[in-house]
Amino acid sequence: MAQMKRLTAADLAQVTGGAVKQGTARSELVFGSAEDDLVFAGDGNDTMAIGAGNDEAYGEAGNDVMLLAAGNDTAFGGTGNDAINGGYGQDRLDGGDGDDLLIGGTNDHAADLALGGAGSDRFTWTPGDGNDEFRGGSGLDSLDIGSVSLAGLLSALRVDGRSELVMRATGDQVYFVDAKGEIMSFSGTITIGSETLRFSEIERIRLV
Numbered sequence: 001m002a003q004m005k006r007l008t009a010a011d012l013a014q015v016t017g018g019a020v021k022q023g024t025a026r027s028e029l030v031f032g033s034a035e036d037d038l039v040f041a042g043d044g045n046d047t048m049a050i051g052a053g054n055d056e057a058y059g060e061a062g063n064d065v066m067l068l069a070a071g072n073d074t075a076f077g078g079t080g081n082d083a084i085n086g087g088y089g090q091d092r093l094d095g096g097d098g099d100d101l102l103i104g105g106t107n108d109h110a111a112d113l114a115l116g117g118a119g120s121d122r123f124t125w126t127p128g129d130g131n132d133e134f135r136g137g138s139g140l141d142s143l144d145i146g147s148v149s150l151a152g153l154l155s156a157l158r159v160d161g162r163s164e165l166v167m168r169a170t171g172d173q174v175y176f177v178d179a180k181g182e183i184m185s186f187s188g189t190i191t192i193g194s195e196t197l198r199f200s201e202i203e204r205i206r207l208v
């Protein structure tokens with residue numbers, strides 16, 4: 001994950017183009033513009049509504065809600081249990097530490113990359129969302145798949161290696177266990193139509 005630093009007045013003076021906003025340690029509602037914005041929410045449980053443009057947003061500490069609109073955006077949740085929605089466009093989402101919810105964008109057919117980081121993270125995907133990739137990281141991470149039946153999921157699912165693992169499939173979830181019955185991480189792809197969702201280091205796929 002990229003290193004973050006709090007901007008000084010001298011730093012801000014060098015920035016041109018879209019808005020540069022920096023929040024405080026309080027819980028705030030932070031807005032961007034329709035330009036290419038650089039936004040730091042600061043500490044606190046913040047809500048960020050960034051707007052269109054190719055934006056870069058940092059939630060920093062706290063349980064943040066980060067809502068980005070059209071554009072190829074980059075969002076870093078930081079520490080805390082964050083919810084990040086990249087919106088339309090080819091986005092890179094990094095949950096950071098905490099139990100995060102990551103959404104690349106709904107029915108945008110764009111290729112998003114989501115990094116769960118530390119904590120038990122969730123990435124949501126529905127056919128039409130694009131050729132996305134989710135890297136779970138440490139913790140108990142899950143893929144939440146919409147508008148797909150269990151039979152459809154099993155037909156579309158390909159798992160990389162791990163032949164020693166045994167699949168468990170219930171009415172609404174799929175996971176793998178080892179010889180001791182312990183849930184293990186796995187990686188692979190889900191291909192539906194012309195779209196492929198790639199994933200790694202997850203522990204569960206849920207149908208929602």
